[in-house]
Amino acid sequence: MSHRDDSVETIQRELTAFARRARATAARMHPELSLVSFTLLAHLEDQRGCRATDLAAHYLLDKSTVSRQVSALERLGFVERRVDPDDHRVQVLHLTDEGAEMLANVTASRRVAFHERLADWDEADLDRFASYLLRYNAAQEAVE
Amino acid sequence: MSHRDDSVETIQRELTAFARRARATAARMHPELSLVSFTLLAHLEDQRGCRATDLAAHYLLDKSTVSRQVSALERLGFVERRVDPDDHRVQVLHLTDEGAEMLANVTASRRVAFHERLADWDEADLDRFASYLLRYNAAQEAVE
DNA sequence: ACTTCGGGTTGTACTGTACAACCAGTTGAA
DNA sequence: TTCAACTGGTTGTACAGTACAACCCGAAGT
Numbered sequence: 001m002s003h004r005d006d007s008v009e010t011i012q013r014e015l016t017a018f019a020r021r022a023r024a025t026a027a028r029m030h031p032e033l034s035l036v037s038f039t040l041l042a043h044l045e046d047q048r049g050c051r052a053t054d055l056a057a058h059y060l061l062d063k064s065t066v067s068r069q070v071s072a073l074e075r076l077g078f079v080e081r082r083v084d085p086d087d088h089r090v091q092v093l094h095l096t097d098e099g100a101e102m103l104a105n106v107t108a109s110r111r112v113a114f115h116e117r118l119a120d121w122d123e124a125d126l127d128r129f130a131s132y133l134l135r136y137n138a139a140q141e142a143v144e
Numbered sequence: 145m146s147h148r149d150d151s152v153e154t155i156q157r158e159l160t161a162f163a164r165r166a167r168a169t170a171a172r173m174h175p176e177l178s179l180v181s182f183t184l185l186a187h188l189e190d191q192r193g194c195r196a197t198d199l200a201a202h203y204l205l206d207k208s209t210v211s212r213q214v215s216a217l218e219r220l221g222f223v224e225r226r227v228d229p230d231d232h233r234v235q236v237l238h239l240t241d242e243g244a245e246m247l248a249n250v251t252a253s254r255r256v257a258f259h260e261r262l263a264d265w266d267e268a269d270l271d272r273f274a275s276y277l278l279r280y281n282a283a284q285e286a287v288e
Numbered sequence: 289a290c291t292t293c294g295g296g297t298t299g300t301a302c303t304g305t306a307c308a309a310c311c312a313g314t315t316g317a318a
Numbered sequence: 319t320t321c322a323a324c325t326g327g328t329t330g331t332a333c334a335g336t337a338c339a340a341c342c343c344g345a346a347g348t
Contacts, residue, residue: 005259007270012258014277018159019166020183021284023304024204024336036304039164053326060168062306067328069304089313089326114156115149117283125276126151132273133158139261140165168305171334180335197295206337211297213335233295233344 029113030106037073040066041095041103044079049094078102173257174250184213185222185239185247193226193238222246 026035033041040055047054056066070093073079078099081091095103118126170179177185184199191198200210214237217223222243225235239247262270 004267004270007267007274008255008258008262010274011262011270011277012254014274014281015162016166016179016183017281018277018284019163020179020203022160022163025284027303027336034303035160035164039160051326059164061304063327064307064329065305067326071328072303087314087326091327110156111152114152117280118152118155121279123148123151126148126155128272129276129280130151130154130158132269132276133155133162135265136261136273137158137161140162140169167335171305178334195295205335207296208298208338209336211295215297216334231295231345235296 029109033102033106036069037078038103038106040069040073041078041099042107044093044095045100045103049082049092051090051092053090055093073099173253177246177250180213181217181222182247182250184210184217185243186251188223188237188239189244189247193236195234195236197234199237217243 023035026038030038039059043055043058044050052066052070053063055061055070056063059066061069070079070081074081077096080094080096082094084090084092121129167179170182174182183203187199187202188194196210196214197207199205199214200207203210205213214223214225218225222240224238224240226238228234228236265273
């Protein structure tokens, strides 16, 4: 097996290991906000509101899944819906103040965790690692 | 925000994005073998058999979860249990021939997928990406 | 011999997910 | 202008994966 194959094998194995663990780790760290909910809230913040359909398309989720997730987030008071006056079918979703606050808390503690894990990396390595992940995910997105 | 913070932020975001997608992608690619089942089978192959408890410890899963996963894999004919003659409580799990074959098939097609995704990477980048992932996961394991 | 320990299973409950059927607005074409 | 097709969203249903707690059984140490 070539060195190249070897590297691909390692990348495959390690990314898989990471994926397997990620949800459980997130759940342990933030029992109050699942990885998916967190992601959806972050997207809402990022986009300053969007439609449920947009979330579904962006994250490759079924619209029913998004509908239920959003309902849960609404029940928790983290999200509110505003009917679009131009098209009464659509509900534009927005973060509430509580949602924004919760998101900020979770983001902050995630940030701390990541910083700890990466504390002994030098800046050049961090930079390269980040760019590799971006490149990998961009390629992934392109084929899905 | 420093360049360092920026890189950490990106790493966090991209790893999270990857994790979110991994299960769904795996399920689409291999409806016959979930990411978890695949991982368990791979571990069995790697270790040439082990106990359910070992799987639970290694993957931070509850023993009941492993018990059910293993039952499913046994029903599918991919795994067999052999009672340990020295301790009648323990069942040593082994891949069956069908299990090994299925694992080989899935491994092969996963390998192809990863090779495609990484086709235009040069060898030095692959090598560094692999080593970064190893380093990251090793650090992660240490704290869990 | 009795207690405690360790490996494993079962009951139960919850989350995340998909698919299909549906409802309610919107839009375009006959 | 009306009706069919489309679009955004919800609900019914089903399933995988997971955890926790209660339990069973065999092993080990006192």
